[in-house]
Amino acid sequence: MSKIRQIIMPGDSIEPEGLKPRNGVYKCADDKYCSEYFGVVQKGDQYVDVVPFSGPYFPRKGDKVIGKVIEIGPSMWTIDLNSSYHSLLHMNDTPWRTQSGDLQRYLNLGDYVYAKVMSLNEIKESWVTLKDVGLRKLEGGHITGISAPKVPRIIGKGGSMVNMIKDATQTRIIVGQNGLIWVDGTPENVMIAISAIKMVEKEAHTVGLTDRVDEYLKTKVGDNIGNSE
Amino acid sequence: MIILGTASDIKLLTKDGRRLDGRTNEELRPIKIETGVLNRADGSAYIEWGGNKILVAVYGPREAYPKHTQNINKAIVKARYNMAAFSVDERKRPGPDRRSIEISKVISEALDQAIMVEQFPRTQIDVFIEVLQADAGTRIAGLTAATVAVASAGIPMKDFVVGCTAGKVEGKVVLDLSKEEDNFGQADLPMAVLSKSGKVVLLQMDGDLSVEEFDQATEMILTATKRINEIQREALSTRFVAEIEEGGE
Numbered sequence: 001m002s003k004i005r006q007i008i009m010p011g012d013s014i015e016p017e018g019l020k021p022r023n024g025v026y027k028c029a030d031d032k033y034c035s036e037y038f039g040v041v042q043k044g045d046q047y048v049d050v051v052p053f054s055g056p057y058f059p060r061k062g063d064k065v066i067g068k069v070i071e072i073g074p075s076m077w078t079i080d081l082n083s084s085y086h087s088l089l090h091m092n093d094t095p096w097r098t099q100s101g102d103l104q105r106y107l108n109l110g111d112y113v114y115a116k117v118m119s120l121n122e123i124k125e126s127w128v129t130l131k132d133v134g135l136r137k138l139e140g141g142h143i144t145g146i147s148a149p150k151v152p153r154i155i156g157k158g159g160s161m162v163n164m165i166k167d168a169t170q171t172r173i174i175v176g177q178n179g180l181i182w183v184d185g186t187p188e189n190v191m192i193a194i195s196a197i198k199m200v201e202k203e204a205h206t207v208g209l210t211d212r213v214d215e216y217l218k219t220k221v222g223d224n225i226g227n228s229e
Numbered sequence: 230m231i232i233l234g235t236a237s238d239i240k241l242l243t244k245d246g247r248r249l250d251g252r253t254n255e256e257l258r259p260i261k262i263e264t265g266v267l268n269r270a271d272g273s274a275y276i277e278w279g280g281n282k283i284l285v286a287v288y289g290p291r292e293a294y295p296k297h298t299q300n301i302n303k304a305i306v307k308a309r310y311n312m313a314a315f316s317v318d319e320r321k322r323p324g325p326d327r328r329s330i331e332i333s334k335v336i337s338e339a340l341d342q343a344i345m346v347e348q349f350p351r352t353q354i355d356v357f358i359e360v361l362q363a364d365a366g367t368r369i370a371g372l373t374a375a376t377v378a379v380a381s382a383g384i385p386m387k388d389f390v391v392g393c394t395a396g397k398v399e400g401k402v403v404l405d406l407s408k409e410e411d412n413f414g415q416a417d418l419p420m421a422v423l424s425k426s427g428k429v430v431l432l433q434m435d436g437d438l439s440v441e442e443f444d445q446a447t448e449m450i451l452t453a454t455k456r457i458n459e460i461q462r463e464a465l466s467t468r469f470v471a472e473i474e475e476g477g478e
Contacts (some may be wrong), residue, residue: 009462010343010380011388011425026345028387028425036345036385038465054382056271057288084290084352123301123350149383 007074008035008050016048024050039149040205053205057083057178059126062118066138066176067128069107075100077107079115081178082145085124089115093129112138112182114174138174141184144194146201148179153204154197159208161200168217169193192220239413241398248410254403257393257453262374262464264381272382274464276374278406280364283371285378290352304349308337308356310371316363332368333358333462334364339372339421339430345385349430354384366394372431377461380466389461390430391454392421395446397438402445404453418443420450424458427451 008014014025014033025048028034035041037052059065059081065092067087071078077089089107091098096106108114114135115128130136146154154175155162166173171185171193181197183190196213203209241249254259258279267273270286291301310332314323325333340356356379358371369392376390397416398407411417416436422429438446 007466009389009465010386011423024385026387034387034425037383038380039383052383052385054272054381084349085292120389147383 006041009038009042010035013051014041014048015068017043019043019048020046022047022049024052043153052149054147055149057081058124059083059085059087059117059120059178061117061120063177064114065114065117065128065134065178066114066143066174066180066182067178068143069109069111069113071128072103072107072109075103077103079113079128081126081128082148083178085126087117087126087128089113089128089130093118093131095130103162107137112143112180113184114138114176138182139152141172141182142190142194142200143182145180146197146199148177150201150204151177152181154181154200155211156210164210164214165193165196165200165217168221169196181184192217239409241410241413242401248403248407250407252405254401254420255449255453257405257456258407259458260460262377262460264377264464264469270378270382272378272380272384274374274378274381276370276377278364278366278370278373279366279405280362281360282362283367283369284359284361284373286357286359287354287375287378287382287384288357289354289382289431290349290384291355293351293353298353299351301350304344304352304354306337306346306354306356308333308339308340308358308375310336310358310360310368312360312363312367316360332371335431335433336368336372336375339390340375342396342428342430343376343386343390343423344379344384345387347433348385354379355398360428365406365408366419368392369394369421369431372421373457373461377464380465388422388423388425391458391461392419392431393450393453393457394419395449397436397442397446402438402442402449402473404449412415416442418446418450420447422451422454424454 013034024037025033035050037050039050039052042049065081067079067081069077070080075091079087079089116132118127118129120126127214169189169192171183171189174182183193261277263275265277267286272287274285276283290304310329312321314321356375360367372392393419395404396414398410398414416438418434421431
């Protein structure tokens with residue numbers, strides 16, 4: 001159920017009201033729970049979470065993310081997920097028949113991949129894989145980024161926000177859970193899509209955003225058609 | 230003979246018990262904090278505390294380099310306190326000196342107590358504290374602003390770190406020393422606590438205080454931290470005054 005969100009600061013106490021405390025909440029005394037973040041309280045059917053306004057991305061198993069190749073080893077690529085930790089991609093976790101020592105034929109430094117977080121250990125080392133439907137090397141297109149806690153807002157309820165931007169600008173968009181976004185299309189349309197994404201990021205915490213983005217896209221795309229004709 | 234710069238020849242309290250800048254013994258200087266002042270940093274804050282002007286930038290958590298500094302159990306907090314060459318009357322020779330290395334250390338340790346470092350093994354959190362203009366109490370002002378910057382970076386914290394100074398001037402215990410009181414007073418006591426629990430995370434003393442005076446000074450600081458914490462909270466929340474609504478998938 002949608003309730004008014006309450007802004008909370010680190011160390012403020014939270015009333016769980018019978019719900020289970022989950023992300024962003026810690027036990028600060030016996031039977032007392034406090035917030036870890038500067039963010040908003042979100043009360044669901046079962047859990048209480050504190051969602052920070054900003055912050056780094058932390059890999060979770062099963063997340064589909066966009067990453068950049070920053071290092072090539074004899075049998076692994078090191079992937080930068082825009083996170084506090086780098087991730088690794090082993091050659092056996094790709095759809096290609098790679099040979100050890102010959103990795104740059106498939107992925108070179110600076111290439112982007114759409115990958116899935118496969119495993120994660122206690123010291124936060126993570127491995128990603130390209131072996132699943134839809135996962136691939138991202139060729140062409142532009143990369144833009146937003147802060148990871150705002151990803152749900154870009155996607156919107158059931159993908160409504162991102163689909164609206166896709167349809168209006170006729171671009172292909174992939175949103176990674178880590179906040180990196182890949183946009184492909186004609187240069188003009190890509191610029192419009194990116195500016196719309198930045199608008200969502202900036203106004204992520206406001207009411208009636210979908211309508212305003214819709215209007216913004218209409219005027220922008222309208223301008224473009226007017227110019228080309 | 231009069232030796233300049235000793236306590237004898239400078240009057241720090243007026244006849245009606247007020248201080249040089251007109252404050253009472255328990256009055257703070259005006260404090261203003263702003264967040265989100267730097268775009269490249271993950272979190273940032275700017276504080277004006279009396280004549281102090283300090284800029285703080287926070288980066289991370291990010292993988293700690295050189296690799297041997299990594300801690301497998303927790304993040305390391307690396308604060309760097311630095312004074313600009315133009316921050317004081319006489320040009321300060323740039324670069325780290327004995328004083329700023331010490332201050333960097335005590336600030337790192339104070340922040341380490343508030344930040345949930347266990348959540349980020351192998352990483353480091355960089356906190357850059359740049360003093361643009363110094364006017365006594367910079368370490369505490371820097372630390373107070375650093376906490377706000379860390380919170381705005383979305384780094385999990387147990388509590389706010391909030392600090393204040395007190396000292397002894399002409400035999401009286403006073404709160405939040407000014408430059409003259411710091412230079413010519415009898416004692417200076419910077420202290421920082423976690424705002425909710427009141428746990429002390431930084432305590433230093435320069436000069437002499439009796440046990441009674443020490444108790445009085447710490448009591449004064451504890452009351453003042455409540456007010457300073459309000460200013461910290463306000464600095465964070467003013468960035469999100471807009472109405473909040475339910476979003477998400």
